[in-house]
Amino acid sequence: MNMQVTELLAEGLKREYRVVLPAAELDAKATARLNEMQDKVRINGFRPGKVPVAHLKRLYGKSVLAEVIDQAVNEANSKIIDENGFRLALQPKVELPQDEAAVNEVIEGKADLAYTVGLEVLPKIEIGDLASITLDKPVLAVSDEDVEETVKRIAESNRPFSAKEGAAENGDRVTISFVGSIDGEAFEGGSGEDVPVVLGSNSFIPGFEEQLIGITADETRTVSVTFPEAYQAAHLAGKAASFEVTAKTIEAPGELSVDDEFAKSLGLESLEAMKEQVKSRIAQEHAAQSRNKVKRRLLDALDGLHQFDVPPSLAEQEFEGIWNSITSEMDTQKRSFADEGTTEEAARADYDKIAKRRVRLGLVLAEIGEKNNIQVSDDEVTRAVVERARQFPGQEQQVWEFYRKNAQALASLRAPIFEEKVVDYLLEQAKVTEVPVTREELYAEDEAEKAA
Incomplete structure (x- = not known):
């Protein structure tokens, strides 16, 4: 379709255009749609396929033209996006004429349709030198003392x-x-x-x-x-x-005797088997904590390598989510910003930075994943749904149905799997040095982690 496009705004990541779609072309598309309807519409007094188009236009003309306009606006917006090579942060924001008389003229096919469309585009991201990232990964072996102490705790709880x-x-x-x-x-x-x-x-x-x-x-x-x-x-x-x-x-x-009989009372073959299971569980806990630490350092390094403006609306959405969570928790606990040693203004500034960092890192991880063809399989998502369902004994079927029918909820399970796969890829590219640490060091929470 022929259209006139005038750029009204090109500021940062925001674009705005005025688009004019000719009335004659909209009318021609509507007439073509009505011609297609001739063979399908059944109207008393007319034989099938013999309803005059003029009669159809009187009956359905306005509603068909409204559909044609909706489709034409979507096609025009897509053409603007494709021709400029834009990747959108959000759906286009279309502002159609509001004046009733002007709207009626367009619907009746007497006037061109002029509207504005606002776009918020994603920035072009240049991925930094991932091989330049150097990270210390804290590691902690499971000691016999840890195992003995845990077994003793289990025994005490079963005394x-x-x-x-x-x-x-x-x-x-x-x-x-x-x-x-x-x-x-x-x-x-x-x-x-x-x-x-x-x-x-x-x-x-x-x-x-x-x-x-x-x-x-x-x-x-x-x-x-x-x-x-x-x-x-x-x-x-x-x-x-x-x-x-x-x-x-x-x-x-x-x-209480901590022996094979005690282990068997808990469903295990022997005390040795119990100790092996305890050791494996502690090792998993250490590995998860080590992963959290090195991931945090990786994200810090990525943030240092990639500094760019993020789409304002995405940053605002992220900020609102964080802010609502924080203020809701403070209301529940009856605490004020003064109790936290800050002011609302200073807290807003801090959480605004955190929101922008999260959006920026999300875009960087998505870009790296896309460029390196990192994907999440349907099987991986299915396993995540099964794992989620297991957390609700007796309601597994309802949880399964919820995710099966809710694309957004399914995407919320897919996103963290994708992120972890990209992190795995990045850790392979970076120079990672394993550093032995104490238990206290491994599980200590530094200020940056508290803020995050």
Whole structure:
């Protein structure tokens, strides 16, 4: 179709055009569509295939022309994109005439259609020298001590207990019900029924278990504690609280032999087989943490190699997602930016940088994956769906159907698989040096990781 295209804006990654589509051509396309309809439309009073086009035009002309206009706009936009070699960040933003009289003239075929289309394009990305990337990869071997300690923990968690008379001692298991309050008011998450606690296990707030020593069955005590400053629920951190605690039962720990019989009670062939399984699991945990660390360093290096402006709308979308998550969490925890040692303005600036970094790295990873033909197979996505379904016992079929019918949800599973495959490729290109570290070093979280 002939069209007139005038560039209105070319600023950074934004483009805007005024497009004029001739009325005569739109009308000709509509007439051709009506001619096609002649053989298909059934109208009382006319034999099949004998309905005059003029009559069809009176009945369906406006709706057919509206369809033709929609198709012509899409074709015109595609032509602009193809001729300029654009890759779009978002779908074209089309602004059609709003004046009712002008719209009617176009629909009635009396006037040309003039509209504007706004495009936001992806930047041209020049991939840097990937072989120049040098990375230290922290590695940690599994020690016999780690294995022994883990087996001991598993044994402790499976230690038998039996009912006892009299007062609770350190090591005893006390089943309690409790109601917690701060400044005389009960707080959310501060109560529980029939909760077992092993005295001396340090599984409760510091000071809580010690105050239960000497308690007897059916006795009620007031336990006063202070939540740690670094408590995970920020709205409780550092607060003094009191708990009305009632002991339901007192149980003494039984003997536990860590041997083949114990391993068999857990469904394993022998104690040696149990230790091998524990060693394998710890090794997987170390490997995953090592991978996280080296991936973070790889992304930092990629970010250093590629600095370019990102599409504003993509950055805004990413920022909004981050910001809504952060503010929602702060509202839940009843914390302010002042509590975090910052201001809303400074926090916005920080998260804006993080959003742009994420978008930039996403574009770089996508470009590297495309240039090197890195793809995610349908089998890999299917395995991810099966793994996801397993996380919802009893609802596997519903989860499977959800992903089968929801392309966007399926894409959300495909994306991280693609990213990991590109990361694998990049780690092969980079110079990676394995550096032995301690457990503390491997699992320490640095400031950059906290920010990310």
